[in-house]
Amino acid sequence: MEENLLVRYIMHHVTPEEEMTVKSWLRESDANRRRLFELEQLCSLRKEMEIRKDTERMDRAFSALSDRLDFAEEEHKPVKTAKTFRLAWYKVASVAAVLLLLVVNVFFLTREEKQAWNTVFVPKGQRVSLLLSDGTTVWLNSESRFSYPTQFTADHREAKLEGEGYFEVAHNPKCPFTLSLPMLDVHVLGTKFNARAYSGEPCSVALKEGSVEVETADHAKRQRMEPGDEVNYTPRNGLVLIKGKKDTSIDTWTTGDLMLKDMTLRQMIRQMERHFDVKIYVGDNALLEEYFTCHIRKDLTINQVMELLKETRRLDYTINHDSVYIFRP
Template sequence: MQNERIDLLASKFLDGSATEAEKAELHAWYDEWKDDELVVVTELPGNEEAVKERILSGILQAMKPDEQIPVAPVRSLRRYWKAAAAAVLLLIAGAGTYLAVKKDALPEQTIASDGLYRNDVAPGKDIATLQLADGSVINLADSIQPGLQQGNASLNKEEEGLLVYTAPSSLKNEAASVSYNTISTPNGGEFKIVLSDGSKVWLNAASSLRFPAAFTGKERNVELSGEAYFEIAHNASQPFTVTAAGTTTRVLGTHFNIKAYNDEEDVTTTLLEGSVRMETGQQQKNLTPGQQALIRNGAKKIDVSAADVDDAVAWKNGYFTFRNENIRDIMRRISRWYDVRVTYEAGVEASAFGGTFSRTKSLKQLLKSLEITNTIHFKIEGKNVTVMP
């Protein structure tokens, strides 16, 4: 029954006869299953009718690889659409085209190797290195000595992808000597760490965190490069600060995400719970939950705006989320997670793409999903990806 209802709503949307209530019902429907499905969004040059024709033809060709389906007016393709309506949904909204495809909608043969995909690349995993206070480096993919001492703290690898520090609570307000450690993830890696105060930090790929093995004194200070999500243990007498790319985030106890990669123009801090104060140069601004602070690298201005907090922490929850981003920005994030090098052929358009993709997918599966829009193509050779028009 639900498939018939979605079929009807999708057809009305394509016809332009859907009411606002029916459009809202469609959006609510795909929001409900997007964790289990593949969602693709794209903006293309040309009018909306041309967009419909181009994308729908690409979808149908992927679903029927042995059948030649020309790019034709949508009304001529309607007989194909009827069979695909339960698996494919096109939503035209303003200048954007939203496409939702169930992850099992495309048969396995549609992602088989072909001339442009000579091999595949596995997604990233829990890998990192830990530099100790004496300069020695531990590969966290290996087992480590239980209860390894670092100054006044001990550390243990409690499970794959999780490192835990513990220290006596009596140290928190003492001016004791500090042993600094640095945990670093490579391209294709992520890791979680529990600091000695109980604060939790998730590190994204190509990121590092420098921190004291045990917090002492009046503040808890760490330094970030790259991206991390923080859940800070509350301690009003010992504020927590994160320094990243010339910015400082001050908190007492809260949940927030910071992205501060050296190869990106912006430093962004997104607040999920609690409150934080952003500082750069002489400027300071407070954030409330649901807000994001943006600071251009090298600038001293803090811009605060409403944020989609789910998008900000999608990586932590196992997803890529793109929102009207150009292909170079998208591929920068993809290259970090899959540890690949990316080059571009002449003629690649500056169309804006977006959507939600599982980070557990192989690289080929992700790129095939982008290709279904018929606007861009990819070639994988070893650890090299070529983007083609």
């Protein structure tokens, strides 16, 4: 993958076709995702250095201007004739022009900072919490990519998520908050909700407090949600609203726990691989469609979890380093 395309992807300067190309490349391997993560860190460091360099350049310009003004004051003061008055006026005009140029530079630098976006990628087996500039708190689960501006605008707050995140959005009726997922947009004023949008899996939004409106990316359908509701979306089934589910465990993963309720082994494997940073292989395809329930506490290891599943007498396993092999007993 060309580095130029990856940089433009990080800076949100790609076409929809290029974005799909990069996302497909990221799904190919962990090495590709690590490469993007490292490149994001380099871009962030470079931007910080450029801002610092511009700030130092302005400081030097102000210092040089101050020195010239001090030197002018120390010179002898001639008699005020019309000619010297005009020279003084030209000097004042020149100084004003320099100051104006510096002010303009500061303005554009500040505006550029406010328009700049940050991107956070969370590797497997890790979780991250963020505090945004508006007071919104965000928890990001493993293998999640979250993009947000350094500073929100006065009338709108926007962020992007690929993966899973739990949000406690600071209430501000004059400045709505929009979370863009690959297939859905979530519009809120102030609320608590969980959003999942992993590649190759259904999108889902679960509301804990407040109210949100979920809209498909093509703006064709909208769905208003109330506390306890959950919305699932796939291109095949569209928006599906589950009323009054009241799942109190939607944010347990933010503390390191995993509550896997009535899930197929196929669904559980995806979350366990992200949670423990392992690769799980299943030798019996029929086993993938069997349902399990398991509460994985944050202090449990992958070995302990597999022992719990083994007690169901429906599967057995072996572990070799970071690879787990599941088979019929």
